[in-house]
Amino acid sequence: MELGSTQSILILGTFAVVIAVIASDLLDIAVTALLGVCFLLVTGALDGHDLMTAMASGGESLALLFGGMVVVRVLMPTGIFELAGYYFARAVAGSGKRYLIGLILLIAPICAFLPNATTVLLTAPIIIGLARGLGVGFEVPVILCALVGNTAGILTLVGDPATYIVGSSIGLGFNGYLRHGTPGALLTLAAIVPVLPFVARDIWHTQRAPEVGVARRPEIKRPWLVAVSLAVLALMIALFLVGPLLPVEVVPPAAAILCATLALLLVNSTHVEEVERVLADLDWTTLVFLACIFVLVAATSKTGIFDGLSRMLYAQFGTELPVVALAILLIVFAVSAFVANIPLVLAMTFVVKGYFVVSSQMPELAAGAGFGAWPQWTYPAFIGLTFGATLGGGATMVGDSSNIVACGICNRAGGRVTFGRFLQVGLPISLAQLVVAAAYVEAMRWIR
Numbered sequence: 001m002e003l004g005s006t007q008s009i010l011i012l013g014t015f016a017v018v019i020a021v022i023a024s025d026l027l028d029i030a031v032t033a034l035l036g037v038c039f040l041l042v043t044g045a046l047d048g049h050d051l052m053t054a055m056a057s058g059g060e061s062l063a064l065l066f067g068g069m070v071v072v073r074v075l076m077p078t079g080i081f082e083l084a085g086y087y088f089a090r091a092v093a094g095s096g097k098r099y100l101i102g103l104i105l106l107i108a109p110i111c112a113f114l115p116n117a118t119t120v121l122l123t124a125p126i127i128i129g130l131a132r133g134l135g136v137g138f139e140v141p142v143i144l145c146a147l148v149g150n151t152a153g154i155l156t157l158v159g160d161p162a163t164y165i166v167g168s169s170i171g172l173g174f175n176g177y178l179r180h181g182t183p184g185a186l187l188t189l190a191a192i193v194p195v196l197p198f199v200a201r202d203i204w205h206t207q208r209a210p211e212v213g214v215a216r217r218p219e220i221k222r223p224w225l226v227a228v229s230l231a232v233l234a235l236m237i238a239l240f241l242v243g244p245l246l247p248v249e250v251v252p253p254a255a256a257i258l259c260a261t262l263a264l265l266l267v268n269s270t271h272v273e274e275v276e277r278v279l280a281d282l283d284w285t286t287l288v289f290l291a292c293i294f295v296l297v298a299a300t301s302k303t304g305i306f307d308g309l310s311r312m313l314y315a316q317f318g319t320e321l322p323v324v325a326l327a328i329l330l331i332v333f334a335v336s337a338f339v340a341n342i343p344l345v346l347a348m349t350f351v352v353k354g355y356f357v358v359s360s361q362m363p364e365l366a367a368g369a370g371f372g373a374w375p376q377w378t379y380p381a382f383i384g385l386t387f388g389a390t391l392g393g394g395a396t397m398v399g400d401s402s403n404i405v406a407c408g409i410c411n412r413a414g415g416r417v418t419f420g421r422f423l424q425v426g427l428p429i430s431l432a433q434l435v436v437a438a439a440y441v442e443a444m445r446w447i448r
Contacts, residue, residue, distance in 0.1 A: 007045050008303035014039055015300050019339055030285045033292030046299050058294030060168060060253040061161045062287060067256025068114045068158075069282045071233055074263040076122065076281075077273065078226045082218040085126035089133070096134060096206030100144065100196050103127060107145055108152040108189060112159045113237055116149030117402040118283060124409045134208055139415045140200045143425045146406035147394040148192065151433065154185040154390050158240055158252050161290060162345040166386045169349050171372025172379070174240045174252055180379050181386065184440035188391060188433040195432050199425045225272060232262050290342055297346040306347065310354030319359050325380035325441050328352060332388030333434055337395040345389045352381050380444040387437040395430040397422040 018036040021027055027035075040046040075081070088106055092099045106126075110119045124142055131138035153160025157167045157177040167177050197204045220226055236259035243250030250258070268275050300306070317324045328348070336344050356362040356378060365371055374382075393399035397407055397419050403426070407417040 008305075010043055011040060011045050011299045011303050012305060014045075015296050015343075018296060019343065028285065030288040030292070033289050033296065037292045037295050040296075040299055046295070050298060050302075051295060054295040054298035055291065058291065060251070061164050061294075062290060063253035064158055064164055064256045065115060065161055065290070066282070066287060067236070067253070067258075067260040069118060070260035070278070071229075071236060071256075071263050072114050072118050072122070073278050073281050074267055075226075075229050075233070077221065078229060079218055079221045080226050080230075081122050081126070083220060085123075085129070086217050088126065089130050092130065092134075093210040094134065094208035096136060096200075096203040099130065099134060099206075100141070100200055100203060101193060103141060103144060104148050104189065104192060107148040108155065111149040111152035112155040113233075113240070115283070115286075116146070116153055116160065117286065117405050119149055120145055120402050120405050120409070124406070128409075128413050131203075134203075134206055136203045136206055137415065138413065139410050139417050139421065140203065140425055142406045142410050142415075143403075143417065143422055144192075144196075144200070144429075146400070146402045147426060147429055148189070149402050150390055150394045150400050151185070151189050151192070154386055155182055155189070156240070157181070158256070160390060162341045162389050163386050164252070165342075165345050166349055166382050169353070170374035170378070170382055172374070172382075173244050175244075180376075180444070181383055184383065184387065184437060184444075187436045187440055188387065191432045191436040192429055195429050199428055222272065225266075225270065228266055229263065232259050232266070235259055235262070293343045293346065297343055297350075300347065301350055306350040307354055307358075309351045310358045313351065313355045314359045319361060321377070321380060322442055322445055324355065325384040325444075326438055328381055329384035329388040329434075329438060329441055332385055333392035333395075333430075336389045336392035337399045337430075341389040341393045341400060345385065348385050348389070349382075352385055355381075377445070380441050383444065384437075384441045387441070388434075391430055391433045391437060394433075395423070395427045397426070399426070 014036050018032055021032045026032075037046070041051075084106065088102055092102055107119060107123060110123075120142075123145060127141045127145055128138040131141050150160075154163050157164055157172070157174045163177070163181070167173075167181075172180065236255055239250050239255035239258070240252050243252070243255050264275055264278065267273060267278055313324065313327070317327055332344065332348055350367075353362075353367050357364050357367045362374075362378070366374070394403070397403050397417070403422065407422065410417045
């Protein structure tokens, strides 16, 4: 397809309109993406083969996200999250400083394996309740909850759809990502702490009596259900680690589907609640949105624009990989502050892979979806892409779906978070993380 043809202009225009409508919050994100796909189908720019190809490429990410949602939803009525909130309040002991740092320690391990928007919904009541107990505002802590969740998504290959998209496209498995991506992610997570005294000064210096905010210890409902549900979660994490090494290979999406099935079987066999209710509570909006975005990006790739961007990248920076990796990090960081990171990562993965082919550093077949033998020396560019898209999303209110969720929770609880208020918290933290990420990406060429 020629870049200047009527079809390519139609596809690019549709994709741009979809992104603009999503960024301006004029329509529901799923409805907007569906309208874009339907328009391209009606006009003939897309056909059934294109749909099947796009869904085949995005099916693993959707399966991974779906499985994580199911496992979290089964845990919700057990009271385990309320119990975690109780121990969190005890550990805080009336200290604003411990409250903010403890929030990071509470959220990060969960979001390293489970969807961050769902985690924000589950933990926000805990965060707000303790803030009120300490007599401090809850807007900044809830925003921080979203930012920590975003960052924790790059701690593991399965922590965020964007991370999995990039890692799986170059054949970087779960354990491989632990070696090459997780150390940098931990550093960017730690980079939040020095910024806290500036963005949450009042909370940081708050000190109350140790018992303030500590409510009565909640009772666990159905301890046996908690034990079995946690065992399913532990099995899923274990399969992420060792699944690819088993005689019958179990990749992360398969592990997520397997454990989601076990969780639903548990609900169905024990009659704790209806399976239909569990499934109805999942974030179908996000799943439908992602499915449509995979289709729109696949359509955009047909126009040849990604090849053009790859050539521009090569023309501007040549084969100096450290410079290219930093440029990708900075460009993607800036764009992801205003554009949802999933479509951005999908598009830029094509661009970065194309750059290596155009610059003759990789064979032409490397640009294909089935090529997974990417050498380690190319990783800085892909890690820079992952970090830029995720960390940039924390800079503004519209940069990530969990940011919007957090703002909505604050506003419904009686607070007020505007675009400018979010920027006061998100931008300083994201910039501090960007500096650390840039240093790590630069250092990757020396790490073997």
